[in-house]
Structure formats: structure tokens, C-alpha cells
Amino acid sequence: MQRAIIFLLFSHFAFIGSVNAQELPDWSGVWAMMGGTIFDQDTKIGDGGSTAVGVREHPPYNDAYEAKYLANLALRDAGVFPDPNSFCGIPTGFPRLMNLPDVYEFAVTPKQVWIITENGPNVMRIYTDGREHPAANDMWPTHTGDSVGYWEGDTLVFDTLSLHSSESGNTIIDRTGLVLSDAAHIVTRMHINDDGMMEAQMTINDAKALTAPWVVTKRYRKLEEGARVYDYACNENNRNPIDPNTGWTYTIGTDGKIIDINPGQ
Amino acid sequence: MKSSRLSKNMFLLVLLMANMGISPAFSHHSNAMFNQDEVLALSGTIKEFQFTNPHTWIQLMVKDESGKEVEWSLEWGSPNNLGRQGVRPSTFPAGADVTIKTYPMKDGSPGGLFIGAQFSDGKTVGRWE
Structure with missing residues (x-):
């Protein structure tokens, strides 16, 4: 009997919860x-x-x-x-x-x-x-x-x-x-x-x-069902530093050195 | 890119972007360093494919007119978007022979914005047509 009452109470609150959830639109996905x-x-x-x-x-x-x-x-x-x-x-x-x-x-x-x-x-x-x-x-x-x-x-x-x-x-x-x-x-x-x-x-x-x-x-x-979202880490391997004085975007090589000889020329 | 620097492994196609139907990938930075009115085709060997944020980089070894190997840095999109499109870290295996089309850097430095690639077996990646 006690279990039945607990079950009924649980079902009642679960029902209220589901109604509230249904009032909100489904914006899931990517x-x-x-x-x-x-x-x-x-x-x-x-x-x-x-x-x-x-x-x-x-x-x-x-x-x-x-x-x-x-x-x-x-x-x-x-x-x-x-x-x-x-x-x-x-x-x-x-x-x-x-x-x-x-x-x-x-x-x-x-x-x-x-x-x-x-x-x-x-x-x-x-x-x-x-x-x-x-x-x-x-x-x-x-x-x-x-x-x-x-x-x-x-x-x-x-x-x-x-x-x-x-x-x-x-x-x-x-x-x-x-x-x-x-x-x-x-x-x-x-x-x-x-x-x-x-x-x-x-x-x-x-x-x-x-x-x-x-x-x-x-x-x-x-996007299609199952599409995934990934980490974005701008500083992970940013090979395009900005010159703070000129605003120019440089490109650096794998050795860390700037490869632009005459930027923009 | 000066024509005098071109070797048999590099040929320049002066084309209008509109005719190619090519649009560059979005970058977190300005793309002013690239000449997007020209397409440079490079034939060489993959040294490394950096499948990293915020951009992926294809490191390509190309012989210049003197036969010296020069390392080119070719910038592509984010690994996230490319990954959703089926590109993987294994897409450009080290040692693979490939021809890559790129928008070259304006100053002739060995770098560019990736457009598309064709491997020696005919398989293509990106925009090749």
C-alpha cells in the first residue's frame, strides 16, 4: 500500500514535470x-x-x-x-x-x-x-x-x-x-x-x-541528426599573430618564425 | 608570386574567383595577406597535416627551380567544420605526393590559403574543379 502511494505521488510529480517540459519548444540539435x-x-x-x-x-x-x-x-x-x-x-x-x-x-x-x-x-x-x-x-x-x-x-x-x-x-x-x-x-x-x-x-x-x-x-x-560540436581553442596553434602597431596579420611557420618577407607587398 | 620563382612543380593560374566559384574559408583573422585573384598550383610531398585549432595547416615540401626543397605552409579551415565534412587528421598522410591549389601570399612567401588537392591516385580533397 505504502509503495502504491509513493508510486502514485511519483507519477503525479513526473506528470507535472513532463507537462512543464512540453510547454517549452524543442530547440535541440546542432x-x-x-x-x-x-x-x-x-x-x-x-x-x-x-x-x-x-x-x-x-x-x-x-x-x-x-x-x-x-x-x-x-x-x-x-x-x-x-x-x-x-x-x-x-x-x-x-x-x-x-x-x-x-x-x-x-x-x-x-x-x-x-x-x-x-x-x-x-x-x-x-x-x-x-x-x-x-x-x-x-x-x-x-x-x-x-x-x-x-x-x-x-x-x-x-x-x-x-x-x-x-x-x-x-x-x-x-x-x-x-x-x-x-x-x-x-x-x-x-x-x-x-x-x-x-x-x-x-x-x-x-x-x-x-x-x-x-x-x-x-x-x-x-544540421543532420548526430552532428557533433567540438572544442574551439583559438590559441592552440594560432599561426597568425597580429602586429599591434600596424594591425597586419602575419603568418608564422612551424619553426615559430614569421614567414612573410614583405607583408602585403 | 614572381614568375621567375616558379618551377615545374609550381604553376600559376591567374583566374578570377567568380569564374572559379571558389570562396575562401572563414578565418579568425584577416585574409589580406593572400592574393585571392590568383591560384597557385603546387606539386610536392606532404610533410605534416596539423589538424589543430583555430586552423588546420598543410605543410608541403616543394622543390624550387634550383631543386632545393622548400616547405610551404597552407592554411585551411577549422578542424571542427572540416571534421563535420569528413576531413580527418589522416586525410593528408605524411609522405603522400599531392598537387595543391592555393591562393598564394601576396609577397611571394611560401604560404597560401588552401583551395583543393589532388593525390597521385586521382583522389581529390576540397575544391578541385
């Missing part, structure tokens, strides 16, 4: 971003990827930030735009974290969602337990900022602020030289669309950099 690392494909002009001369995007920048972007584009064209990722060890940060090569995992748990990127690696934590952002005095800029969110059916809606300014040198958005200020405030809506792709629509507000909300959507396709 995902890869579609369309290359141009952050805003919708406003891109030019042929090629983010490092190709002539390629740029058109965020609704104010004059000051358009000037910053143009300066970065000039450095990009010269092959010396300083990308924090090239130095190995600096986290990618948000929103660039949604714009990476290699693969993604989206881990849904009852109180948090974790966006895990193989490249980096990076982890972005989104609290869905009902908490709010800390008070302004209790936050300081970080790479992924502070994110709180909630579920609208199968759509995760989250709000991110307290991000590093791109001007600090800690983060950029892509290699064309897109930047934001420390006033960036981003609302993201994520769901699996009718084509089975993960879709993340980011609405970016930045009172210091933008004249209007900037809406960017990134999509990710699910």
Missing part, C-alpha cells in the same frame, strides 16, 4: 548560421563577404557613427581592421554572437536559455525565470550584457542591455566594421519558422549611434 558573416544582409551592397573591398551595410547611423563606420571600412579595405576575435581570448559579445561561423546550440531550460557557440566558444545566458534587469547602478558593461526574457508560445522574447561599446575595442558586429555604442538596447525574438529554421529577429535601439530602430534577422539551419 545549428549553423545561414548566409555568411555579413550581419545585415538586407542592407548589404557590394560583392563578396565582410572583408571584400566595397562591401558595406546601411544601418540607420547618425552622422557621427556613419563617419566611424566609414573609417572602419577604410581600415577593412587595407586589411588592418582590428577584430577582437583575431587576438584569441576576447569573447565575441552580443549581437555579433548571433553572427558566427561554425555551429550553435540553443539550450532551453525551465529558467534560462543558453545560446552556445562553438566558435569562441561563447555562452549567452537569457533568464526566463521572471526576473528583471538589475538596477542601473548594479550593472556594468559586459560582452553579452544582461538578458531577461519570456516565452510567447514557442517564441522566446528577450531584452538585452549593458553591453560593451564597440568603441572600447572589446567588440564589433562584423568585419566590415559595424559598431554600436554602450547605449545599445536590443530586443530579440527567436523561434523556429515554418521552414524549420531557427530565426532570430533583433531590433536594435541605440540613442547614441542610430536615428531609428535597426532590425536585423539571422537564420540558422539544423
Whole structure:
């Protein structure tokens, strides 16, 4: 009899647990971003990827930030735009974290969602337990900022602020030289669309950099069942050190010596 | 790459990337050191395949015009992405004879960005067409 009661209680709680779990969408698996690392494909002009001369995007920048972007584009064209990722060890940060090569995992748990990127690696934590952002005095800029969110059916809606300014040198958005200020405030809506792709629509507000909300959507396709994610260790065998003075990327041989005789000539 | 440095083991194909349908692998760094308007084909012997992060490297021994063996460093994608595509540390065994197409370094240094390879038995790896 006692065993029967214990069994019934266990079954009851197990049932409640399974109901709660079923309320959350299944985002399991391994995902890869579609369309290359141009952050805003919708406003891109030019042929090629983010490092190709002539390629740029058109965020609704104010004059000051358009000037910053143009300066970065000039450095990009010269092959010396300083990308924090090239130095190995600096986290990618948000929103660039949604714009990476290699693969993604989206881990849904009852109180948090974790966006895990193989490249980096990076982890972005989104609290869905009902908490709010800390008070302004209790936050300081970080790479992924502070994110709180909630579920609208199968759509995760989250709000991110307290991000590093791109001007600090800690983060950029892509290699064309897109930047934001420390006033960036981003609302993201994520769901699996009718084509089975993960879709993340980011609405970016930045009172210091933008004249209007900037809406960017990134999509990710699910890899075949059984796909694996591997370690990424940027300093394991990094044979491309950056010259801190010129920004030039060298290549070193197996003997540890730089092999570029006349870099870029 | 100066043409005077080319030997029978190295031949330069000046091609537009658009015509080749080739796009370079994503790197954690700028690829400004590579001339991606040219394709250099190198014939030689594999010394080592470094299946490491953040990039894999193919070390290829190639004879120059004087017959001296020169070690070339050919950079490829991350082991993670390549591994998911079926590439393994054993893909380029030491001692194998192979012809490799690469975007050469602009300054003529013995290095480049890997495009594709063909082994002596005809097997190909990467983008060879």
C-alpha cells in the first residue's frame, strides 16, 4: 500500500514535470548560421563577404557613427581592421554572437536559455525565470550584457542591455566594421519558422549611434541528426599573430618564425 | 608570386574567383595577406597535416627551380567544420605526393590559403574543379 502511494505521488510529480517540459519548444540539435558573416544582409551592397573591398551595410547611423563606420571600412579595405576575435581570448559579445561561423546550440531550460557557440566558444545566458534587469547602478558593461526574457508560445522574447561599446575595442558586429555604442538596447525574438529554421529577429535601439530602430534577422539551419560540436581553442596553434602597431596579420611557420618577407607587398 | 620563382612543380593560374566559384574559408583573422585573384598550383610531398585549432595547416615540401626543397605552409579551415565534412587528421598522410591549389601570399612567401588537392591516385580533397 505504502509503495502504491509513493508510486502514485511519483507519477503525479513526473506528470507535472513532463507537462512543464512540453510547454517549452524543442530547440535541440546542432545549428549553423545561414548566409555568411555579413550581419545585415538586407542592407548589404557590394560583392563578396565582410572583408571584400566595397562591401558595406546601411544601418540607420547618425552622422557621427556613419563617419566611424566609414573609417572602419577604410581600415577593412587595407586589411588592418582590428577584430577582437583575431587576438584569441576576447569573447565575441552580443549581437555579433548571433553572427558566427561554425555551429550553435540553443539550450532551453525551465529558467534560462543558453545560446552556445562553438566558435569562441561563447555562452549567452537569457533568464526566463521572471526576473528583471538589475538596477542601473548594479550593472556594468559586459560582452553579452544582461538578458531577461519570456516565452510567447514557442517564441522566446528577450531584452538585452549593458553591453560593451564597440568603441572600447572589446567588440564589433562584423568585419566590415559595424559598431554600436554602450547605449545599445536590443530586443530579440527567436523561434523556429515554418521552414524549420531557427530565426532570430533583433531590433536594435541605440540613442547614441542610430536615428531609428535597426532590425536585423539571422537564420540558422539544423544540421543532420548526430552532428557533433567540438572544442574551439583559438590559441592552440594560432599561426597568425597580429602586429599591434600596424594591425597586419602575419603568418608564422612551424619553426615559430614569421614567414612573410614583405607583408602585403 | 614572381614568375621567375616558379618551377615545374609550381604553376600559376591567374583566374578570377567568380569564374572559379571558389570562396575562401572563414578565418579568425584577416585574409589580406593572400592574393585571392590568383591560384597557385603546387606539386610536392606532404610533410605534416596539423589538424589543430583555430586552423588546420598543410605543410608541403616543394622543390624550387634550383631543386632545393622548400616547405610551404597552407592554411585551411577549422578542424571542427572540416571534421563535420569528413576531413580527418589522416586525410593528408605524411609522405603522400599531392598537387595543391592555393591562393598564394601576396609577397611571394611560401604560404597560401588552401583551395583543393589532388593525390597521385586521382583522389581529390576540397575544391578541385
